[in-house]
Amino acid sequence: MAEAIETKYAQSQLRDINQALSEGRFVSVRKFLHEMPPSDVAHILESSPTKTRDDLWELLDSDFHGDVIEELSEDVRNGIIAKMIPANVVDALEDMDTDDLAETLSSLPDEVLQDILQSMDAQDRHRAEQAMSYGEETAGFIMNTDTITLRPDVSVDVVLRYLRLKGELPENTDTFYVVNRTDNLEGIVPVSRLLTADPEATVSDVMDEEPEAIPVNMPDDEVASMFERYNWLSAPVVDDKHRLVGRITIDDVVDIIREDAEHSMMSMAGLDDEEDTFAPVMQSTKRRSVWLGVNLLTALMAAAVSDLFEATLSQLAVLAILNTIVPSMGGVAGNQTLTLVIRGMALGHVNPSNSRWLIYKELAIGGLNGVIWAVLIASVIAVWKQDLTLGLIIAFAMLMNMIAAALSGATLPIIMKKLRIDPALAGSVILTTITDVVGIFAFLGTATLFLI
Amino acid sequence: MAEAIETKYAQSQLRDINQALSEGRFVSVRKFLHEMPPSDVAHILESSPTKTRDDLWELLDSDFHGDVIEELSEDVRNGIIAKMIPANVVDALEDMDTDDLAETLSSLPDEVLQDILQSMDAQDRHRAEQAMSYGEETAGFIMNTDTITLRPDVSVDVVLRYLRLKGELPENTDTFYVVNRTDNLEGIVPVSRLLTADPEATVSDVMDEEPEAIPVNMPDDEVASMFERYNWLSAPVVDDKHRLVGRITIDDVVDIIREDAEHSMMSMAGLDDEEDTFAPVMQSTKRRSVWLGVNLLTALMAAAVSDLFEATLSQLAVLAILNTIVPSMGGVAGNQTLTLVIRGMALGHVNPSNSRWLIYKELAIGGLNGVIWAVLIASVIAVWKQDLTLGLIIAFAMLMNMIAAALSGATLPIIMKKLRIDPALAGSVILTTITDVVGIFAFLGTATLFLI
Numbered sequence: 001m002a003e004a005i006e007t008k009y010a011q012s013q014l015r016d017i018n019q020a021l022s023e024g025r026f027v028s029v030r031k032f033l034h035e036m037p038p039s040d041v042a043h044i045l046e047s048s049p050t051k052t053r054d055d056l057w058e059l060l061d062s063d064f065h066g067d068v069i070e071e072l073s074e075d076v077r078n079g080i081i082a083k084m085i086p087a088n089v090v091d092a093l094e095d096m097d098t099d100d101l102a103e104t105l106s107s108l109p110d111e112v113l114q115d116i117l118q119s120m121d122a123q124d125r126h127r128a129e130q131a132m133s134y135g136e137e138t139a140g141f142i143m144n145t146d147t148i149t150l151r152p153d154v155s156v157d158v159v160l161r162y163l164r165l166k167g168e169l170p171e172n173t174d175t176f177y178v179v180n181r182t183d184n185l186e187g188i189v190p191v192s193r194l195l196t197a198d199p200e201a202t203v204s205d206v207m208d209e210e211p212e213a214i215p216v217n218m219p220d221d222e223v224a225s226m227f228e229r230y231n232w233l234s235a236p237v238v239d240d241k242h243r244l245v246g247r248i249t250i251d252d253v254v255d256i257i258r259e260d261a262e263h264s265m266m267s268m269a270g271l272d273d274e275e276d277t278f279a280p281v282m283q284s285t286k287r288r289s290v291w292l293g294v295n296l297l298t299a300l301m302a303a304a305v306s307d308l309f310e311a312t313l314s315q316l317a318v319l320a321i322l323n324t325i326v327p328s329m330g331g332v333a334g335n336q337t338l339t340l341v342i343r344g345m346a347l348g349h350v351n352p353s354n355s356r357w358l359i360y361k362e363l364a365i366g367g368l369n370g371v372i373w374a375v376l377i378a379s380v381i382a383v384w385k386q387d388l389t390l391g392l393i394i395a396f397a398m399l400m401n402m403i404a405a406a407l408s409g410a411t412l413p414i415i416m417k418k419l420r421i422d423p424a425l426a427g428s429v430i431l432t433t434i435t436d437v438v439g440i441f442a443f444l445g446t447a448t449l450f451l452i
Numbered sequence: 453m454a455e456a457i458e459t460k461y462a463q464s465q466l467r468d469i470n471q472a473l474s475e476g477r478f479v480s481v482r483k484f485l486h487e488m489p490p491s492d493v494a495h496i497l498e499s500s501p502t503k504t505r506d507d508l509w510e511l512l513d514s515d516f517h518g519d520v521i522e523e524l525s526e527d528v529r530n531g532i533i534a535k536m537i538p539a540n541v542v543d544a545l546e547d548m549d550t551d552d553l554a555e556t557l558s559s560l561p562d563e564v565l566q567d568i569l570q571s572m573d574a575q576d577r578h579r580a581e582q583a584m585s586y587g588e589e590t591a592g593f594i595m596n597t598d599t600i601t602l603r604p605d606v607s608v609d610v611v612l613r614y615l616r617l618k619g620e621l622p623e624n625t626d627t628f629y630v631v632n633r634t635d636n637l638e639g640i641v642p643v644s645r646l647l648t649a650d651p652e653a654t655v656s657d658v659m660d661e662e663p664e665a666i667p668v669n670m671p672d673d674e675v676a677s678m679f680e681r682y683n684w685l686s687a688p689v690v691d692d693k694h695r696l697v698g699r700i701t702i703d704d705v706v707d708i709i710r711e712d713a714e715h716s717m718m719s720m721a722g723l724d725d726e727e728d729t730f731a732p733v734m735q736s737t738k739r740r741s742v743w744l745g746v747n748l749l750t751a752l753m754a755a756a757v758s759d760l761f762e763a764t765l766s767q768l769a770v771l772a773i774l775n776t777i778v779p780s781m782g783g784v785a786g787n788q789t790l791t792l793v794i795r796g797m798a799l800g801h802v803n804p805s806n807s808r809w810l811i812y813k814e815l816a817i818g819g820l821n822g823v824i825w826a827v828l829i830a831s832v833i834a835v836w837k838q839d840l841t842l843g844l845i846i847a848f849a850m851l852m853n854m855i856a857a858a859l860s861g862a863t864l865p866i867i868m869k870k871l872r873i874d875p876a877l878a879g880s881v882i883l884t885t886i887t888d889v890v891g892i893f894a895f896l897g898t899a900t901l902f903l904i
Binding site for chain 1: 466467470489491492495498499500501612615616618619620621624625626643644645646647648649650679680681682683684685702703705706707709710713714716717718720721722723727729730733734736737740741743744747748750751752754755758759762763765766769770771772773774775776777779780781784785787788790791792793795796799800801802803804805806809810813816817820821824825828829832888
């Protein structure tokens with residue numbers, strides 16, 4: 001009978017464990033943890049405050065340490081490893097696949113990594129250094145090396161007998177790779193095809209020729225978009241001489257797809273993608289302060305622009321009251337454009353051949369939005385403050401700022417990408433500075449001309 | 453020899469096609485389009501302005517329409533289908549898998565859908581209605597029904613002979629499902645295991661018993677997080693009597709993972725997740741205006757708060773100049789907390805058992821941030837405006853607003869989720885309203901008490 005998964009299952013698990021922990025029933029906690037798959041233990045650790053997390057880790061049998069470490073997100077993993085003694089870390093890493101080993105080690109702070117490498121014996125250290133030899137965020141870094149290769153001239157029957165002798169295949173094997181004597185990739189054979197093929201046929205009869213292969217140094221986000229676009233489950237990885245060096249399976253790619261998609265959202269709020277929801281207070285405060293510091297500078301810059309109009313403001317307090325409306329609308333409209341363009345660039349839809357068209361389109365939307373909201377705000381102010389001239393002035397400022405917002409929202413990410421700055425990280429703060437300055441200048445400047 | 457994929461390949465393709473199109477070389481365009489996989493054609497359509505998109509669609513052989521439609525994002529697909537005559541749509545949909553058919557049809561506007569259903573013959577209409585019978589965003593909606601089932605008492609050898617007779621297996625078959633006479637799921641057999649199993653053994657000898665199965669009405673985002681957490685490549689789907697009804701493969705789940713991750717980012721900027729980067733100006737303006745309208749209301753509310761202090765502002769213009777700093781810092785700090793909590797909820801890390809801890813933690817960060825930035829802004833203002841009292845007043849307002857920001861950033865998403873409102877959609881605007889109102893009130897209120 002199939003075991004149907006309950007929707008609230010994970011939550012009730014977490015509640016049970018927390019209760020057992022708070023009541024000091026450590027034997028039950030230990031039992032709970034042992035009965036769970038490693039990915040569930042990792043999820044519970046990620047959902048716990050640091051103190052609870054340390055207690056749970058203490059109670060977890062060290063045989064499971066490696067499997068759980070594999071599943072943790074970077075921030076949480078590094079926090080746990082930093083508190084372990086190096087010899088225990090080495091034990092935990094022993095049975096890891098090469099791709100998980102490379103990922104775990106290379107995200108560690110340098111001094112921790114050195115301690116761990118020194119605690120390893122020569123053979124393990126060699127394996128670790130091998131795994132980290134490909135650049136981080138490349139195909140080589142996320143690939144596995146446990147491929148099964150076949151020779152083209154062998155018969156299907158011989159292959160089947162060989163596989164039966166060999167026993168269980170590596171995890172997630174869905175394809176065999178056909179290579180020649182010098183390891184050049186000549187074709188692929190889906191596992192399911194061997195089941196249906198004529199046993200007399202040779203491997204080269206049943207293989208797909210000229211399979212698409214991933215160069216070992218391709219950036220991992222490009223690997224992810226190839227998988228997504230072509231609905232692959234796995235793909236061979238080749239070096240610059242087209243020799244097979246490994247394979248990438250989709251379960252490794254899924255993490256990259258999620259991280260890439262989250263990256264923009266987290267960066268736009270000035271957060272690190274891997275930021276641990278339950279990090280200690282001091283660590284979080286420190287990380288977030290950079291962004292707040294940048295924002296304080298831009299807020300002071302906007303204040304300095306208002307300062308230029310001190311004489312005007314001291315004569316007409318109503319201007320002070322309305323001074324925030326135009327910058328706020330510009331900020332929201334500009335951020336809409338910015339978000340859309342950043343997403344379009346991440347999906348590979350925006351490129352040199354259509355970016356001009358996109359800028360014109362956003363300018364048209366900005367102009368149209370400008371007219372709509374200018375008319376509306378003019379009417380509101382004319383009624384509220386009984387002053388048509390004031391209404392017209394704020395309407396003019398609104399139109400100007402909407403156009404500035406569209407122009408900067410559409411061009412900033414394109415310019416920043418050319419300068420190799422991440423638009424998600426700094427785009428929003430630069431945009432808001434522009435819309436604040438333009439908005440205040442247009443409103444207070446025009447008011448000074450016409451009302452003073 | 454493997455065909456290595458060039459990094460800039462897609463971009464140069466797009467440039468070649470655009471050039472051929474603009475020079476009127478329609479035969480070349482047609483040739484380009486025919487030589488590409490459907491997913492690449494879809495990508496090019498998504499990367500083109502509406503006018504170019506229509507031209508390319510005209511040039512595409514109608515035999516490929518169905519394959520390309522499957523790969524398009526919702527907004528772009530609906531735009532194209534709306535311009536086709538129903539009979540051609542019906543032809544294009546004919547060979548689609550049930551999950552793709554369900555997705556394509558159910559995203560269509562109602563009147564278009566009715567036209568298309570009416571153009572279908574009775575058999576096709578039945579199939580279409582069947583595909584849409586499970587609720588959108590459930591496991592049943594994204595599953596495929598082309599499973600291969602085995603009986604437990606049959607020998608491996610018989611299975612192998614049966615498969616050889618049957619020929620090619622359905623796409624992405626990595627598992628066979630073992631069911632009894634009433635279709636209850638009893639076990640699974642990975643395809644690769646049949647290759648290595650003893651031919652004399654029975655299916656029940658080699659199967660994994662009690663496999664995890666997905667209930668047919670499980671929400672699709674939960675399905676996605678199960679796949680992600682357990683690194684599945686496929687999973688069986690069962691009805692409420694544990695009868696096997698289909699299977700879900702990871703390529704369908706990848707799209708959900710990306711959409712879920714993007715959803716928060718797009719919603720927080722007031723955009724639709726499926727928003728087409730190259731949509732017509734009028735359509736985009738209309739969609740975005742809702743959000744701008746909401747923002748205008750909140751900006752007017754903030755102005756109304758300032759309006760309460762008109763007398764104070766008319767006496768001290770310097771207050772008008774500094775009035776934007778505290779709300780701006782509160783907005784940024786609050787959005788950091790909000791983004792982190794929304795992401796934590798999406799990953800399933802935030803739940804009733806730890807949300808109180810999380811709120812305390814964010815309050816502590818807010819207080820600490822408040823002290824840091826209060827001291828800093830007090831020093832800046834004391835130097836810039838040569839006024840220590842003014843510095844202390846703005847420092848007090850900063851501290852108050854940072855605490856308010858942390859409290860609302862952490863509690864809003866939790867409260868909104870209870871009320872079944874999407875926190876990503878409205879959280880940011882409510883938060884900014886709170887930090888604006890608290891910031892202005894604290895600053896101008898304290899200034900009125902001490903300076904007037």
